[in-house]
Amino acid sequence: MRRITGNPLTQPRETIAMNTPSLAAFVVALLAPLSAASTASAQVPQQVPDAIAAPTETLIATAHAEGAQIYDCKADAGGQLVWQFREPIATLLIDGKTVGRHYAGPTWEMLDGSAVVGKQAARAPGATPEDIPWLKLDVASSRGTGRLSGVTTVQRLNTKGGVAVGQCDTAGALRSVPYSADYTFLKKGS
Numbered sequence: 001m002r003r004i005t006g007n008p009l010t011q012p013r014e015t016i017a018m019n020t021p022s023l024a025a026f027v028v029a030l031l032a033p034l035s036a037a038s039t040a041s042a043q044v045p046q047q048v049p050d051a052i053a054a055p056t057e058t059l060i061a062t063a064h065a066e067g068a069q070i071y072d073c074k075a076d077a078g079g080q081l082v083w084q085f086r087e088p089i090a091t092l093l094i095d096g097k098t099v100g101r102h103y104a105g106p107t108w109e110m111l112d113g114s115a116v117v118g119k120q121a122a123r124a125p126g127a128t129p130e131d132i133p134w135l136k137l138d139v140a141s142s143r144g145t146g147r148l149s150g151v152t153t154v155q156r157l158n159t160k161g162g163v164a165v166g167q168c169d170t171a172g173a174l175r176s177v178p179y180s181a182d183y184t185f186l187k188k189g190s
Contacts (some may be wrong), residue, residue: 001099009130020126022160026109027059038069038163039081041136042177048144048155050124051123052122052124052136052155053136054155054186056143057152057186057188057189058149058187059186060148060186061094061147061184061185062093062094062182062183063108063182063183063185064094064180064181064183065092065179065182067088067090067091067102067180068088068090068176069163069164069177070084070085070087070089070177071083071164071168071177072085072172073168073169073173073175074084074171074172075171081168081169081171082171083166083168086174087103088104088106089101089105090101090102090103090160098111102183105117106118108135108148110146110147110148112144112146114143114144114145114146114147115144116141116142116151117139117142118154120135120136120137121136125162126163127159129163130161130162131159131160131161131163132159132161132163132181133159134157134159135154135156137153137156138152138153147185151185151186152187152188152190153185153186153187154183154186155183155186157184158180158181159181161178161180162177162178163177164177164182
């Protein structure tokens, strides 16, 4: 059994025990109502920080993500228990409609079967300390012939939330931290 602490849907914080394989299903089930009700649209900011800019690449698609960043309570190099990033779990939306999902890899997969896996190339800080950083990721692998076909770069922009705060007291405990972000999918060349 693993433990998820800090369930974002209950106050005060509670600990929920669950089997590890059911974690993804649990989080997706919790987020489905958020995704279905979301009317947020992805916004490409006027100014992308130079560190993650891709000025010569062509925009293929932009999707808004609503989900959670999952953290695992593990010992760091000094033996202290700290929250360590494990994986994202999010629904991808365009014009308020579910078009795909984002999960460990990191992977972005569209309902049309196309998918890309990214590798972090650069980062810039989020707007506040509670916001995960903005990222530029190079596509390491891809599959399918749909919307993400030919994508070479992914940017994570406009992040809100997602940073695990507070102590972790039990090795193996999991924490789900709600977040949102906009992802741009870019292609090198014309």
